[in-house]
Amino acid sequence: MGRLLTWAYMALIYSFIFLPVAVLVLFSFQDSRLPVPPFTGPSLRWYAQVLGDRDLMAALGNSLIVALISSAVALVLGFLAAHALARYRLPGSVLIRGLLIAPMTVSYLIIALGLLTVFNQIGLRPSLLATGIGHVVINLPLCFAILYAAMGDQQKNAERAARDLGASETRVLWHISAPMLMAPMAAAFFLSVTFSWDEFIIAFLLTRFDVTLPVEIWSMLRSGLSPKTNAIGSLVFLVSISVLILLELTIFRKPRR
C-alpha cells in the first residue's frame, strides 16, 4: 500500500513536471499553423523556418556572446575577490563579503531598473554592452560564493609551498590556485553562462536593436501561438541538455575509487 502510493505520487508529479516540455516538443513538429491538438505532423518545416530566420539567429549569437563574456568577467572578478578574502586579513572583510553577495538577494527587475536609470543619465544607450554589465552584476555573487566556499586549507598549503620556493603572486594564482579550483571554476562559469543565456528582464530593459534570444522569443509571443516558437524552444532545450550531458561525462564526473 505504502509502496504503491509512493510510486503513484512519483508518476503523478513527474507527469506534471514533464507535461509542458512534452507538449512543447511534440507540437514543434506540427504541420499546421497552430501548436494545439490535433497533432498533424510530424514535419520539420518550423525548424527550417527557425534556422532561416536571420533575426532569431542573430539573437542567438548575441546571447552566446553576452553569456560567454559576462561570465568570464564575473568568474575572474569573483576568483580574485574570493582569493583575497579567503587568504588575507582585510579590514571590513565581513562588509565586503556582504556587498559582493548582496545582488543575489535583489530581484533582477530592480537591478535592471536601477541600471537603466543610471545608464539613461550618463547617456549609455541600451545595448549588448549594457546588458553584459548587468549580467556580471547578477553572476558575480554566484562565482564569488562558489569559489570562496571551495578555497580550503589544502590549497593554502600548496600556495604557501610555491611562495616559499620563490614563485611570484601572479604565478601562484595562475599555476597553483586556479588549476586546483578547476572543478568549482567550471561549475561557476557554467552556471553563470546558463543564467545569462536565459536572463530576460535585464536584457529586455537594457537592449534595443541588437537583442538577446529570450527577448527575441518574447517578441515572437506577441504574434500569438506558433509552432515556430515551439521549434526554437525545443532547439534551446536540446542544446542545453547536450551540453549538460557532455559536462556530466567530463568535468563533473566523480572519480571512481
Next chain:
Amino acid sequence: MASIEQTERNRAAGFVAPALIWVLAFFVLPFAVMIGMSFARLEGRTIVHGLFSDNYVRFFSEPSLFKGLTVSLEITLIVTVISVLLAYPLAWIIAMRVPARYQRLALMLAVLPFWTSYVVRSYAWLLVLGQNGVINKALMGLGVIAEPLAIASTRTATVIGFVHFFVMLLTLTIYANLIQLSPNYARAAADLGASAFATFRHIILPLTLPGVVTGAFLTFVLCIGDYITPQILGGNSELTLPQLIMLQLGRRGDFPMASALSIVLMAVVTLAYLACARWLKLDRV
C-alpha cells in the same frame, strides 16, 4: 614585520578592488539613484527631482496600485505553500526510497524542464492550459466538460506556471537537506519504538526545517519579483507588482513611480527576510 603586513594588505585590496568597484558602480550606485528617483515627480513627460512623497502617497491611496501588492503577496504565498507541499514528498521519496545509484538520475529528471528557457516554459504552459490547449481538448474529448475551461489568463494559470518551476527548485534544496541526515537518527527512533510517522514528525521534519525555510524564502523572493510568468500566463486579468512596474516604464516612462514600486517590493522582501532570518543559512556562504 609591519611593512610585510602592509604589502600583503595592499595586495589583497588590489585583488578585491575590481569586484568591489563593479558592485559599487553597477549595483549600489544604481540602487541609491533609484531611491532618489522614487522621491522625484513626473510632470508631463519631465522628471522633476526633489523630495516629494507623491509616489508613495499615490501607492497607498490608489487602489489600482495598492492592489498590485496584495495580488503579488497572495500569489506568492499560495505558490510557496503549494510548492513546498508538493516538493517535500518527492524529495523524500528520492532520498529515502529510490536506490542510491538511481538518485542522481531521478533528481536530474525532476529538474529537466529547467533546461528550456524561462520564457519558453511559460509559453509551453499556455499551450497546455489555453482555450483549445491540450487539457481542454483532452477533457472535452473524454466528455468530462462541454465547454472549454478558461484557465489561461487567470490567476490559476500563473500559480500553475510558478508551482511547476518552484517544485523543481525546492525538490533540489530539500533533497540536499535530507541526504545529509544520518540514517542512524531514524534507526534509533525506530529501535525505540517510534512509528514511521512519529519518526518523520519528530526527527526528520525538524531536522530538515532550516532547509525548507531557506528554499521557501528563495521561492518567495524569486516569485514576488518575477514579471514573465504572470505576464504570459495571467495576462492582464490582475496585475502583480512587477507587472505594474513595467507598465509605469512602458506607458509614460514614469521612472519615479516605477522606482517607488520597486522600493516597496524591496521592502517586502526585506521584511520576509527578517521574518525567517533565524532559520536561514544564507550567511554561511
